Amino acid sequence: MSKAEQTEQVRAGQGFIAALDQSGGSTPKALRLYGIEEDAYGSDEEMFDLVHDMRTRIAQAPAFTGDKVLGAILFEMTMDREMGGKPSAQYLWEERRVVPFLKxxxxxxxxxxxxxxxxxxxxxxxxxxxxxxxxxxxxxxxxxxxxxxxxxxxxxxxxxxxxxxxxxxxxxxxxxxxxxxxxxxxxxxxxxxxxxxxxxxxxxxxxxxxxxxxxxxxxxxxxxxxLVDHPRVLRVVALSGGYSRDEANDRLSKNTGMIASFSRALTEGLSAQQSDAEFNDTIAASIDSIHRASVSG
Missing domain, CATH: 3.20.20.70 (Aldolase class I)
Structure with a gap:
């Protein structure tokens, strides 16, 4: 795994960082927005299994590649698990060309x-x-x-x-x-x-x-x-902070050199009940819109 290659992708890549690092406190809300209510799981372990399934589904979507998604921020339990039969960080870089980060x-x-x-x-x-x-x-x-x-x-x-x-x-x-x-x-x-x-x-x-x-x-x-121009800064990324995806994208597009690192705004509209085709189309549209806002500044 080339650190230099990853550094260059993060520094100069035309794309954004996906935030897939919901923690114990924010996971129930993330699952609820994804169409899974709290009565669908009986323990933290089951809850984290479900959110890992959601993250894996996102990471395996055809549009989720280094062409537009430069990196992904993982929760510790995600790092310790597998995607596609490989440790998650290894899968992201080797199979998707997405640089892995850890919360x-x-x-x-x-x-x-x-x-x-x-x-x-x-x-x-x-x-x-x-x-x-x-x-x-x-x-x-x-x-x-x-x-x-x-x-x-x-x-x-x-x-x-x-x-x-x-x-x-x-x-x-x-x-x-x-x-x-x-x-x-x-x-x-x-x-x-x-x-x-x-x-x-x-x-x-x-x-x-x-x-x-x-x-x-x-x-x-x-x-x-x-700060974007400071020689000690590799990249400045923006959080959506509760803005809707449209407003976050609009604000982002006006900030030269900043790229997105969205969590909830990335997964907006995704649902566990969607077919793979519907899910993949939805995440592709989301990735495209956030990518456009990230590179337009």
Whole structure:
């Protein structure tokens, strides 16, 4: 597996990153949107089997290839399972030419100072070792910003880069994701603080160290362009954050150099009850629309 080949695809590829990393907390909702109610499974194990079936169905769809889907973010249990008779990360790269990433955070701490930091990640070193063994290229970790709090946002970015440097030490590329909640009144102000805080940290990274950024689509188009152009940034991807696919695509198309990393907006309209032909047509249309928005900026 060529790391250089994967790096080039992530850096320069004309496409987007699929987020297939729903965790324990968000899986019931993802399954419900997919047409599977909570009474259809009796345990967490059955629930994760069902969501793995959904992710596998997406990954095996004819349109889900590296031509338009540059990478995919996996949940830890997905990395530990198989798709098409191969370990998931290996299947994605070898069969679909899709670069595999791994969600490594353990969820969010309670809100304080207008933000939610990440919970501690006690087994991070061993998880990163397993990720390397599995052929994972990079990682993703999410914090949340609920107010334009200078000290809160600084704490979020400090924590993200502190853990990001550990991930870089393991030879993996971290996707740093400080999500700004789309419904807050002071979203634009929070985005200004966030851009400045991220830039400060990027400026301290030594040559040869690159990170990716996953950011909420901003109120002002091209607000994050200085980060897109920063020499320590491999790629800036956008989260849909609760916007519908149409609105997310519209906002994305106005941000030069940003590409999508959508989860719910990617799977919108998919259903367990669809025939394979219907399912494959729906995911193909979704991939096409997100791809267009990603390359039009």
């Amino acid at each position: 490594v955070d353990k969820g969010l701490a309670d809100e304080a100072d207008g933000v939610q930091l990440m919970k501690p990640i006690p087994d991070l070193d061993s998880l990163l070792g397993r990720a390397n063994d599995a052929g994972i290229f990079g990682t993703k970790m999410r914090s949340v910003i609920n107010a334009a709090s200078q000290s809160g946002i600084a704490a979020v970015v400090d924590q993200q880069f502190e853990i990001g440097n550990i991930i870089l030490d393991h030879g993996l590329v971290p996707i740093i994701e400080p999500e700004v909640t789309i419904s807050i009144q002071d979203k634009a102000e929070a985005e200004t603080i966030l851009c400045d805080e991220i830039a400060k940290h990027l400026d301290t990274l030594p040559e040869g160290r690159e990170v990716m950024l996953k950011l909420t689509l901003p109120e002002t188009a091209n607000h994050y362009k200085p």
